Amino acid sequence: MDKIFFIGIMIGIISRLIMLNLDDKQYPTQPNILTSQIVLAFVASSLGALLIPALVNRSYTSITFLSLAAEQFRQVRSNRRDTLQDLESTQLVPRGNSFIEEIARTYEIRNYMCIVTSFITVASFWALNNEVKLSENPSIIISTIIGLIVAFILRKLLSRQSISDIAEVSIVDISFEDDCVLKVGNLKGITNVGLKSDRERYIKHGIGIEIRPKNNSYTNAGILSYPGQRQVICYNLYSRLGIFRESNEPAFTPIPRVDPETRSLYIAFIPMERDERKIIEAVKSCPVLESAKGKNLSLKNLKIIGKENE
Template sequence: MDKVFFIGIIIGIMTRLIMLNLDKKQYPTQPNVLISQLVLAFVASSLGALLVPALIERSYTSITFLSLAGEQFRQVRENRRDTLTELEKKQLVKRGNAFIEEIAKTYEVRNYMCIITSFATVGFYYLITSEFNISQNIGLIISTVVGVLLAFILKRIIRRDSIGDIADVRIVDISFENECILKVGDLSGITNVGLKKDRDRFLKHGVGIEIIPKDKSYINASIIQNPGQRQTIAYNLYSRLGIYRQKNEPIFTPLPRRNPKNESIVIAYLPMEKDEQAIINVIKSCPIISSAKGKNLALKNYLIGRKEGI
């Protein structure tokens, strides 16, 4: 019992560690948040590992501990939401409420993954040792392998699609019309840049970006045009590559704008380092938030630029 219990806990914690690489790309996880996540992973894994022997002993009241744990993890979600909302005031580029909610939900769901993998590991051990008369050592090895495989399967299942799955990204020119009207690609009228020094900075350090929905799909277009998704893209650029502006220079805040000609999104962005390939990779890796999905489903049988059904 002791061995499989600790193995169940280890598998549960390892499940959380598998997810940390993605977390680091989206929001800070070190050092304090990393430690808190590992502690919560230990608590969740312990609950999952203890649940199997409790059920075998017909201690059904142990289910109440799961409900208490669920309530605690929901509280973690609310705390993370409140913290990120407070930090919005300090950001040069806002995350936006939709992205904050996505992050908070992720914190909650991944604790449940720890419970599932530790419960499955211990449960599978009891199943094969009692029903198939397999020795304890072999049972430990098999259940460990099953737990690790389940962790990777869950990671695959909850994997969020990214912008690169639904859109192509290309670099376009930044220019000005009538001396001060910012133009990105073939879309003009993005904003009015009155000061010459600001226009010079756009031309010297700025990068024009166009995000074009794949397959001329209105569904893909509706996702990248969602206000929360647009803000997520802008923040992802800022968090990964920085931005060449100060707090008192709002004119340089990236403003995603819709191009009605092809339903694309264009952005004028000033990175700290003008690496075009890195910019493309960052946008393609930007996660698609849940609130941006499921919009305009009535348009699934139509193509951009062609109104008749297909």
């Protein structure tokens, strides 16, 4: 089983690599985090590949390594959470606690995915070679294909919804009423902007964003209304497009507000590059938090009736 052991490890690592594109899309990362994830994928895949030989040889005590691995992966989750929380004060637009917890949980779950894929790969080989009495090479080929299929199935299952699944995004005008009250689209009263130079920057460089719940659904509106989800949208805009402000300019901090009638979310944002297409894509690619789901479920059969729908 030496060949299939190493193949199982490789399949486990591949299952992690095919998730890196999704991770980078939803949670922008750095090279050192990439390296740590590949190393952890190797460790997790090795544990999964070793499980079948241990069971076959009735070395049940070796299974205790799984509990040690689970504890280690929980520690990885805790370390990642602590690191991101320590960096919050350095962000021009913070991630928010909800997003940090979501990222930390994701780093833990991905390691379990490596264990499952490598385990199923080796288990498939053992079943084909010993139970079905298939020769070694065909067993290796079939079990490798099964492992890859499982990896892609898990990728599909672990993929999160994005804002594009629950809302429509469009660009709207920014204006000021009563001299200093910021208005985005149809929603007045986002914030007060006292300095004339700040108002001029909003008019010249700012862009208004409207995020409307799909199907006038209260369920989708509940997700957009969740404070943690709003903060994630603002951070996703900042991480992808930058923001035209300094740390001592609170007037330009994006403040998402919900229209109480239409339940649409409005944001005034000043990107480094005023590209409407990229802005819409950045909002649509933002992940939907697990903690944001389940809001307004009792109203799922009702439709939002606001001034835009009358």
